[in-house]
Amino acid sequence: MSDASTGGDVEPDHDHEHHHEGPGYATPQAAIEEGEREKLAYVMSLYVGTDVDAPDFVAVVDLDPDSDTYCEIVDRIEMPERGDELHHFGWNACSSSCHVEGLERRHLIVPGQRSSRLHVIDAKDRRNPELETVIEPEEVFEYDLSAPHTVHCIPDGEILISMLGDADGELPGGFLELNDDFEIEGRWEPPGEIEMNYDYWYQPRQNVMVSSEWAAPKTYYPGFDLDDVEAGNYGRKLHFWDWENGTVEQTIDLGEEGQIPLEVRFLHTPESTHGFVGTALSSNIFHFWRDDTGEYRAEKAIDFESRDHEDWDMPVPGLTTDILISMDDRYLFGSNWLHGEVWMYDVSDPSNPRRADSLSVGGTFGDVQEVQGRELNAGPQMIQLSLDGERLYWTTSLFSSWDEQFYPEEGERGSVMLKADVDPRNGTLELDEDFLVDWGECPEGPARAHEIRWPDGDCTSDVWQ
Amino acid sequence: MSGGSNGRSRAYDATLEWPDGRTRTLAVRDDETVLEAAERAGIALPYGCLTGACGTCTGRLLAADEGGTDGDEEPEALEVDDAFSYRRRPLALKDRHRADGYVLLCIASPRVDCRIAVGSSVQSELVENPWK
Ligand code: FES
Numbered sequence: 046m047s048d049a050s051t052g053g054d055v056e057p058d059h060d061h062e063h064h065h066e067g068p069g070y071a072t073p074q075a076a077i078e079e080g081e082r083e084k085l086a087y088v089m090s091l092y093v094g095t096d097v098d099a100p101d102f103v104a105v106v107d108l109d110p111d112s113d114t115y116c117e118i119v120d121r122i123e124m125p126e127r128g129d130e131l132h133h134f135g136w137n138a139c140s141s142s143c144h145v146e147g148l149e150r151r152h153l154i155v156p157g158q159r160s161s162r163l164h165v166i167d168a169k170d171r172r173n174p175e176l177e178t179v180i181e182p183e184e185v186f187e188y189d190l191s192a193p194h195t196v197h198c199i200p201d202g203e204i205l206i207s208m209l210g211d212a213d214g215e216l217p218g219g220f221l222e223l224n225d226d227f228e229i230e231g232r233w234e235p236p237g238e239i240e241m242n243y244d245y246w247y248q249p250r251q252n253v254m255v256s257s258e259w260a261a262p263k264t265y266y267p268g269f270d271l272d273d274v275e276a277g278n279y280g281r282k283l284h285f286w287d288w289e290n291g292t293v294e295q296t297i298d299l300g301e302e303g304q305i306p307l308e309v310r311f312l313h314t315p316e317s318t319h320g321f322v323g324t325a326l327s328s329n330i331f332h333f334w335r336d337d338t339g340e341y342r343a344e345k346a347i348d349f350e351s352r353d354h355e356d357w358d359m360p361v362p363g364l365t366t367d368i369l370i371s372m373d374d375r376y377l378f379g380s381n382w383l384h385g386e387v388w389m390y391d392v393s394d395p396s397n398p399r400r401a402d403s404l405s406v407g408g409t410f411g412d413v414q415e416v417q418g419r420e421l422n423a424g425p426q427m428i429q430l431s432l433d434g435e436r437l438y439w440t441t442s443l444f445s446s447w448d449e450q451f452y453p454e455e456g457e458r459g460s461v462m463l464k465a466d467v468d469p470r471n472g473t474l475e476l477d478e479d480f481l482v483d484w485g486e487c488p489e490g491p492a493r494a495h496e497i498r499w500p501d502g503d504c505t506s507d508v509w510q
Numbered sequence: 511m512s513g514g515s516n517g518r519s520r521a522y523d524a525t526l527e528w529p530d531g532r533t534r535t536l537a538v539r540d541d542e543t544v545l546e547a548a549e550r551a552g553i554a555l556p557y558g559c560l561t562g563a564c565g566t567c568t569g570r571l572l573a574a575d576e577g578g579t580d581g582d583e584e585p586e587a588l589e590v591d592d593a594f595s596y597r598r599r600p601l602a603l604k605d606r607h608r609a610d611g612y613v614l615l616c617i618a619s620p621r622v623d624c625r626i627a628v629g630s631s632v633q634s635e636l637v638e639n640p641w642k
């Protein structure tokens with residue numbers, strides 16, 4: 046179902062048993078059944094850190110194969126200032142509020158990772174969204190927080206943003222809460238619960254939230270320095286929170302094999318206490334779950350080996366920078382950005398992931414290095430899956446300063462968005478070579494592209510109460 | 511040194527040099543940063559946090575003119591700290607960066623006439639691919 050106008054496209058209003066008045070879908074299976082094929086994507090697009098004199102923007106990409114502008118950027122919502130580093134973003138409401146009458150999935154909360162500026166975009170007209178509200182960095186710094194990252198809604202219409210640093214860009218980070226008028230409500234958690242922060246996900250029926258760790262902004266902003274790893278300046282812990290109280294109940298140190306845990310996801314079924322986190326530097330996937338005693342546990346479940354390359358002095362780590370779980374909780378998808386690989390694992394038994402398929406594309410080792418004659422310049426990075434689990438899309442930029450270190454050509458040529466067709470029945474992936482969106486063609490100059498969202502919910506937005 | 515010194519505010523000449531050879535000389539008042547003076551002159555330099563944490567605005571001191579010498583010598587190790595006054599702590603730079611003349615233009619005000627390498631390629635010199 047659609048939560049707002051799609052600019053003329055009226056989506057079929059399926060009858061379904063669990064009547065709900067609010068945004069989203071009654072269950073993950075309802076999202077699969079009722080969600081239409083994604084016809085638009087919103088994609089974070091960046092000029093920060095380049096010599097292009099233009100602000101970052103949100104790209105609206107046409108994904109409708111029947112459209113004349115298929116694979117084109119059909120609208121750009123420019124930010125008011127330069128220098129934001131648009132990175133991750135989220136909706137004001139998702140399926141976790143599907144019981145809340147009158148609430149709509151309508152506003153995108155778009156933080157500037159470097160600027161600490163928060164933008165609110167009104168996407169009532171899905172094809173022509175408009176910037177509505179801006180919260181300036183100075184207002185954010187007043188709460189001694191900076192570097193906004195993950196945005197999720199809280200089930201009653203409020204919004205929670207993970208913040209990676211204090212006002213100076215040092216530790217500790219924390220969480221900033223916005224109210225449903227998009228004003229800062231305050232800090233969500235009592236001070237001192239965590240030092241490092243990054244991504245988070247919550248499972249309200251289990252009264253749990255899990256958060257991961259990158260580093261202090263002053264550490265990761267300028268680029269990746271191995272000295273910082275040796276000095277212990279990068280994270281390797283998971284924090285399990287009491288969701289109602291906003292307090293950390295348990296912290297798990299993932300150890301040497303769990304360095305830089307980034308994207309963290311619970312399964313979609315609201316009953317589950319299982320989830321996965323990708324540890325980017327160690328290039329492993331950890332499975333976590335609540336055991337019989339009520340404690341959370343984490344165990345390495347997938348190990349991506351470093352590979353030798355004749356041009357590199359040291360073995361090249363995969364750099365597992367993004368993961369997601371299909372809406373039916375059957376597959377874990379992910380990207381190894383440095384190797385140049387997207388993969389899918391069968392996680393129908395979450396403790397024993399089974400490799401289903403992978404594609405070798407872009408990056409250091411990818412078999413496919415160009416699509417439609419366009420050089421890819423970087424590996425697969427942020428991924429997004431259709432609600433029905435049949436189409437996987439990805440972009441190629443990680444973070445402006447880190448891109449410059451590992452794939453300097455990407456800044457000069459811009460990012461691309463690619464797509465693979467997924468056969469969930471047979472567990473296979475196939476690159477769709479007819480699909481290419483090229484940020485090298487943007488009017489102001491080549492841009493980077495990062496996180497992707499669909500207009501009506503996706504596998505990395507929606508949570509169920 | 512340029513601009514009138516009326517006893518309260520003075521200005522220093524900062525010559526910005528891009529990798530393609532382009533240069534621009536700016537009078538930077540001692541109460542403003544290089545980035546602010548550039549914005550005032552309509553010159554777009556890269557920036558991000560504006561708080562000294564991210565390094566996006568990094569420039570590199572090429573020469574500092576202290577006391578009227580010709581200013582063409584390569585700066586000594588400590589010179590960058592003498593050539594600029596920081597409004598906040600330059601957290602994005604490590605000691606080795608400061609020793610090499612790197613400076614955060616969003617929070618730095620010159621205290622001497624100087625030449626500075628600018629443009630986005632300067633920040634990418636701060637770190638390299640650690641495995642290659
Ligand atoms: S803009 Fe971030 S350190 Fe200057």
